[in-house]
Each structure stands twice: as C-alpha cells, then as structure tokens.
Amino acid sequence: MLLDRFYNKYIIKGTLVAETPIHIGAGEESLDPIQTDNSVIKDVNGKPYIPGSSIKGALRSYLETLLLSGVDQRFKACLIVNDPCLGDEDEVEKIKRIYQEEKRDRDLDLIVAEEIYRNLCDVCRIFGNPYFASKLKVDDCMLKGDAHLSIRDGVGIDRDTGTAADGKKYDFEQVDAGAQFEFCMSVDNLEPEHEELLKLMVKVLESGQLRVGGKTSVGLGCIRLIDTRAYKIEPTNFRSYLMEGLKEEMRWQYV
Numbered sequence: 001m002l003l004d005r006f007y008n009k010y011i012i013k014g015t016l017v018a019e020t021p022i023h024i025g026a027g028e029e030s031l032d033p034i035q036t037d038n039s040v041i042k043d044v045n046g047k048p049y050i051p052g053s054s055i056k057g058a059l060r061s062y063l064e065t066l067l068l069s070g071v072d073q074r075f076k077a078c079l080i081v082n083d084p085c086l087g088d089e090d091e092v093e094k095i096k097r098i099y100q101e102e103k104r105d106r107d108l109d110l111i112v113a114e115e116i117y118r119n120l121c122d123v124c125r126i127f128g129n130p131y132f133a134s135k136l137k138v139d140d141c142m143l144k145g146d147a148h149l150s151i152r153d154g155v156g157i158d159r160d161t162g163t164a165a166d167g168k169k170y171d172f173e174q175v176d177a178g179a180q181f182e183f184c185m186s187v188d189n190l191e192p193e194h195e196e197l198l199k200l201m202v203k204v205l206e207s208g209q210l211r212v213g214g215k216t217s218v219g220l221g222c223i224r225l226i227d228t229r230a231y232k233i234e235p236t237n238f239r240s241y242l243m244e245g246l247k248e249e250m251r252w253q254y255v
C-alpha cells in the first residue's frame, strides 16, 4: 500500500515515563562525550522533551536487530546504512528506465513508486528510506507537568583504551527518572500483515526495553509507555474522525 490514497490510519497514544534519567543532547546525539553539547534538548518554553525522531530511530533499530536475528521468518529487514534493501541510485534509475521503455500509458511516478515499494524490506516499508516516505510518524513528546533536571558527573573515556581516563571529568545535564511525556505515534496505510509488527512495537514501548538519547550504555534513557490507547481509522469512519476526532468506537485491540 502506497500513500497515494487513504486505506487506514493507526494512532497510538499514551504517556512515556522516564524509568532512568534521560540525556538527549541539545546539539546532537554524538557518541563522543567530549563533542556532545552537555545540556539536554528543550522546547521554546525551556522544558525538556523527547524528539519524535529519537523514539522512531530507537524503534527502527530494535526492529532491524530483531528481524535480522531471524526470529520471525515472515518479515525481512535490512541494514539501512551498511546494507540497504534498495540502496543506490543506480538501482532506482534502472527501475525507472525499464518502465520508461515498456509502459508509457500509466503514470510513471506511480509505477516507479510501486516497483520501489515491492523491492523494500518490511522495515523500510514502514519506516521509509531515501526513496520512500515513512508511514510511521512519532510526534515530539512534550513534558507533562514538571521534570527535575540535574547535572551529573561523567567520567571521560580514553578512546584508545576504552577505559576511564585519569582526571578527565565532564558534566552533563540529565532529566531525572520519573519525568512524564505525552506520546503520540501514527502509521498510515499499514499492510494487514504488518499489524503484527506494530503490535510488537507497542509491546516493546510498554516493556521499558527501549532506550533513547545518549549514554544508554551506562543505563540512561529507559522509557516505558503507560496508559496506552490505540485506535484504527478506516474509510468507513474517516469522515467522523476528521469532523469529531478520536472516539471510543475507533479503538484498536492491539493485545
């Protein structure tokens, strides 16, 4: 299913709880502690938040790792950076050329989009790749109520030996455990068989296994989804959703 017309929309809402402190750097999520901007990312009101892209990235790599381990043979994954299922522009150009030569009667863009989609692994079909827009979207997770921020002592890591380097101390800001954030994720035009993967993602979020931001190797960034509400909008109730918003009868049973 491409995104050229409406088939369905899944919406997952709830609250994210920081199970451990979170550090999502205001600069970027650099692995190098020396390079990291040491304050946490904040919204226009100065409150910390979790960028939707951080959650999406964590979900994607969780799913990639899981499916590449071969735990579920029905679904395929690729390594989007090192070994993508549809990688270089040559491949896309080849698809375009074949269709330009053979089928002039249909909308070429749509044909090429369909052909690209057919070549994608299951993870790229949901999360997108450079040639195909993502079906899954996570809103930035804004803070609910208040959060406590603290400055933490870090130990500098010697990059040559991987051990703590003498006297190299640096401080970083963290959002303390217990902070709560609004969560809203949506998926458009999900394939029926991919419902399984969406359910899995909700379960992973609820299990507290997912980690976001930096310094996850020292235990930071554990988040857990609570108060989950899942909805499924189809062509039959799409108009009602647009006019009146989400309602009880649109609930989706994800368990």
Ligand SMILES: [Zn+2]
Residues within 6 Å of the ligand: 077, 078, 079, 080, 084, 085, 086, 120, 121, 122, 123, 124, 125
């Ligand atoms: Zn892929």
